[in-house]
Amino acid sequence: MDAKTLCLGALVNGPASGxxxxxxxxxxxxxxxxxxxxxxxxxxLTALTAEGLVECTAEEQARRPDKKVYRLTAEGLxxxxxxxxxxxxxxxxxxxxxxxxxxxxxxxxxHVAGLLQAYRAAHQMELDMMxxxxxxxxxxxxxxxxxxxxxxxxxxxxxIDRHGEALVAALSDAEQTLQSRGDSVATAPAPGDAMPxxxxxxxxxxx
Amino acid sequence: MDAKTLCLGALVNGPASGxxxxxxxxxxxxxxxxxxxxxxxxxxLTALTAEGLVECTAEEQARRPDKKVYRLTAEGLxxxxxxxxxxxxxxxxxxxxxxxxxxxxxxxxxHVAGLLQAYRAAHQMELDMMxxxxxxxxxxxxxxxxxxxxxxxxxxxxxIDRHGEALVAALSDAEQTLQSRGDSVATAPAPGDAMPxxxxxxxxxxx
DNA sequence: TCGTTATATATCGATCCGATATTTTGCTAT
DNA sequence: ATAGCAAAATATCGGATCGATATATAACGA
Numbered sequence: 001m002d003a004k005t006l007c008l009g010a011l012v013n014g015p016a017s018g019x020x021x022x023x024x025x026x027x028x029x030x031x032x033x034x035x036x037x038x039x040x041x042x043x044x045l046t047a048l049t050a051e052g053l054v055e056c057t058a059e060e061q062a063r064r065p066d067k068k069v070y071r072l073t074a075e076g077l078x079x080x081x082x083x084x085x086x087x088x089x090x091x092x093x094x095x096x097x098x099x100x101x102x103x104x105x106x107x108x109x110x111h112v113a114g115l116l117q118a119y120r121a122a123h124q125m126e127l128d129m130m131x132x133x134x135x136x137x138x139x140x141x142x143x144x145x146x147x148x149x150x151x152x153x154x155x156x157x158x159x160i161d162r163h164g165e166a167l168v169a170a171l172s173d174a175e176q177t178l179q180s181r182g183d184s185v186a187t188a189p190a191p192g193d194a195m196p197x198x199x200x201x202x203x204x205x206x207x
Numbered sequence: 208m209d210a211k212t213l214c215l216g217a218l219v220n221g222p223a224s225g226x227x228x229x230x231x232x233x234x235x236x237x238x239x240x241x242x243x244x245x246x247x248x249x250x251x252l253t254a255l256t257a258e259g260l261v262e263c264t265a266e267e268q269a270r271r272p273d274k275k276v277y278r279l280t281a282e283g284l285x286x287x288x289x290x291x292x293x294x295x296x297x298x299x300x301x302x303x304x305x306x307x308x309x310x311x312x313x314x315x316x317x318h319v320a321g322l323l324q325a326y327r328a329a330h331q332m333e334l335d336m337m338x339x340x341x342x343x344x345x346x347x348x349x350x351x352x353x354x355x356x357x358x359x360x361x362x363x364x365x366x367i368d369r370h371g372e373a374l375v376a377a378l379s380d381a382e383q384t385l386q387s388r389g390d391s392v393a394t395a396p397a398p399g400d401a402m403p404x405x406x407x408x409x410x411x412x413x414x
Numbered sequence: 415t416c417g418t419t420a421t422a423t424a425t426c427g428a429t430c431c432g433a434t435a436t437t438t439t440g441c442t443a444t
Numbered sequence: 445a446t447a448g449c450a451a452a453a454t455a456t457c458g459g460a461t462c463g464a465t466a467t468a469t470a471a472c473g474a
Contacts (some may be wrong), residue, residue, distance in 0.1 A: 009310055018454070029309065033300060033301065035299055037431050038454080042455060066453085066454085068454080087325075091304065092300075101352050102352050140381075141308045156359060159358050159359075171347060174347075249424060
């Protein structure tokens with residue numbers, strides 16, 4: 001979905017500035033289901049104005065830079081519904097963390113433990129943000145998507161809690177075996193966090 | 208994560224051509240966790256060769272175009288582990304379908320039902336593909352990521368099964384209310400699938 | 415035999431991201 | 445008090461990336 005269509009969609013909920021639209025796509029009702037940056041939003045709004053799909057009125061604010069408020073026109077709404085009837089592109093998901101975890105056997109187990117911890121924390125934070133958003137006065141579609149995101153994030157966190165330590169333990173055991181044979185795995189552990197502490201206990205708990 | 212790092216990571220499992228790497232990222236052990244296209248792979252491999260991080264040998268095949276097989280060098284492996292120790296970028300997820308569902312109240316309920324059905328089918332297909340991949344001889348990290356993807360997809364399908372029909376029913380009811388007052392919602396339903404069929408029964412079942 | 419699919423590499427234009435620049439306000443910490 | 449940083453707000457530019465396209469050939473089915 002291109003930036004112009006996304007901006008049209010964002011303006012359905014009422015007039016907004018480019019800055020507001022950005023906030024919607026990183027926090028609000030659009031959650032994190034389609035990120036978009038300033039570099040795409042502003043050119044898109046300019047183009048949409050030229051096409052007559054949105055209107056722009058510059059509001060001179062107290063002592064802030066002028067706020068350009070965009071609102072949907074009748075043709076804009078028509079164009080939006082038309083584009084939404086077209087078959088949607090498939091989902092695209094990309095995760096650096098999961099790619100790295102796929103190659104976890106090349107990394108020190110301590111580092112992998114930190115990765116898992118940070119990954120869990122990041123998604124816990126998004127969960128918290130979603131819980132702050134009030135589920136009232138949401139359209140049926142918004143509620144469906146909201147609940148779906150909630151479910152997915154909880155499933156992800158749950159999976160880390162259930163299988164994360166086992167992964168780190170497996171890596172750590174392989175590491176011990178290799179080191180006892182004189183091999184080395186990637187960079188040596190930082191001089192601070194020595195204290196081998198063998199056994200497969202909770203390596204995820206410590207920061 | 209840039210295309211060069213991804214290609215290095217793909218070559219850990221053994222030598223491969225650009226074509227092979229592409230297949231890995233759309234099917235194999237890298238599942239759908241970081242899509243990448245030819246337009247990025249081939250320039251990346253050329254650059255990596257120039258940097259000495261991979262080596263290339265052109266194999267003249269029977270009567271196919273020459274296959275350029277790339278393999279990781281020692282420096283390549285070092286560079287890869289170094290890049291994987293750097294803090295990863297946050298996940299990026301984008302879904303046209305979920306954006307459209309957020310605005311479902313602007314669309315005919317029949318169309319939304321079709322969207323949900325297609326969305327479910329697409330993820331069911333990916334689940335099937337993952338089940339074909341043998342879970343043996345996977346590294347601990349690969350198994351962790353594989354199981355995670357499995358869990359997430361199942362949670363998604365389960366959510367559609369549990370709440371999809373309620374969403375369509377809510378939209379359909381609102382539609383009826385509007386139409387009885389003389390309004391209209393987007394385009395009229397296609398002439399084939401008439402048969403109003405009120406009530407909140409299984410509107411998702413029919414194709 | 416004709417079209418489609420698969421194998422295989424390569425390029426090009428359009429788009430999109432991320433970083434950066436700029437200005438003013440308000441809050442916080444020293 | 446005031447220095448400094450975050451937030452509000454718009455805009456641009458270079459580089460990375462995608463998607464479509466071109467090219468060539470073999471295999472397979474209608």
